[in-house]
Amino acid sequence: MEPQMKRWKGSACDADSWVAYPVLSDEQSQDVELIEAFAAPIVNKKETSQLVRELNSLYPLNGLQHIKRVRARKEKGSPHPLEVLVCLVSDAPDMKVVSVDSLLPGVKPDGLGEPFVVKVPARAPLTRPQFELASQHWPTSFHEDKQVTVALRGELFSPPQKAVMHMYMMSAVTAAKAGRELGMEAVGAVVVDPAMERIVAVGHDCRGDHPLHHAVMVCIDLVARSQGGGCYCFDSYPACQFTPPTSNMFQNGPDLEAGSQPYICTGYDLYVTREPCVMCAMALVHSRIGRVFYGTGSADGAFGTKFKIHAQKDLNHRFEVYKGVLSKQCEDLSSLNDHIKKDSGQ
Numbered sequence: 001m002e003p004q005m006k007r008w009k010g011s012a013c014d015a016d017s018w019v020a021y022p023v024l025s026d027e028q029s030q031d032v033e034l035i036e037a038f039a040a041p042i043v044n045k046k047e048t049s050q051l052v053r054e055l056n057s058l059y060p061l062n063g064l065q066h067i068k069r070v071r072a073r074k075e076k077g078s079p080h081p082l083e084v085l086v087c088l089v090s091d092a093p094d095m096k097v098v099s100v101d102s103l104l105p106g107v108k109p110d111g112l113g114e115p116f117v118v119k120v121p122a123r124a125p126l127t128r129p130q131f132e133l134a135s136q137h138w139p140t141s142f143h144e145d146k147q148v149t150v151a152l153r154g155e156l157f158s159p160p161q162k163a164v165m166h167m168y169m170m171s172a173v174t175a176a177k178a179g180r181e182l183g184m185e186a187v188g189a190v191v192v193d194p195a196m197e198r199i200v201a202v203g204h205d206c207r208g209d210h211p212l213h214h215a216v217m218v219c220i221d222l223v224a225r226s227q228g229g230g231c232y233c234f235d236s237y238p239a240c241q242f243t244p245p246t247s248n249m250f251q252n253g254p255d256l257e258a259g260s261q262p263y264i265c266t267g268y269d270l271y272v273t274r275e276p277c278v279m280c281a282m283a284l285v286h287s288r289i290g291r292v293f294y295g296t297g298s299a300d301g302a303f304g305t306k307f308k309i310h311a312q313k314d315l316n317h318r319f320e321v322y323k324g325v326l327s328k329q330c331e332d333l334s335s336l337n338d339h340i341k342k343d344s345g346q
Ligand SMILES: [Zn+2]
Pocket: 214, 215, 216, 276, 277, 278, 279, 280, 281, 345, 346
């Protein structure tokens, strides 16, 4: 395809073999919750705005601003083409008596037909799938995040972007295999500076030395070393490497106290063959990773399977996570691990 892609082994077709999907927050991925409400036909269309004003003042629908007050009836030819949401069933004065009189004391009752119960979405939709489901029940407003919509279709990354992502994850797969050769679990990770399009650090599982040396922890330490910090020495693992910065962008060093920028992984992407565990996920939060891409899920994974650390509202750093990059090759690595009797995680 493009000349620059010839630099790495493989073809553009390889990058067509996988799709990266976003790992969204629980709020973005949950089912649409419905609550019951009373609606009624509007007898005289001309009174619609007056009715809506009165209803808004009697039953303001607090916290349900996403719900439209009036809807058009789906069936054509109805004598009353518009229906209005009167109130939530839970807000109705007496649930046993369902009449316009009882629901709307003080409002002239002949403006509305017989009330009936409908289900309306309890929360504002955050994604297009949620919006489409919610709208089947009652018209709902939706402030679309176009990037999320495109990402959910698996179309966020262009073919040239995917080719580059493919190359980075291949480096992680290669590192995983190198670690496996040394008796470690076959898990590899790569930290990339996407702005400079360069690999900052490559690491693999090193738990033969230290129980905490998961591939991601190794990588973060190597990034810190590239900035003049770091705690560990991985010299006995030739596949674990870091690239010193090419400019003076890290002249301040990893200044933990002042929080000078960039800090460890600020603006960087992580490619890791397997979904990180909680420890690694928290290390990525603390090191201010930009984005995370992983190949395949893991039972104790903290980016979608068991937890969604990256979307945790009470943490002070959140980031995007995508799964499925080189999924097949990353899944194949786990078969290399099958006979290793170690605790899971990475
Ligand atoms: Zn881990």
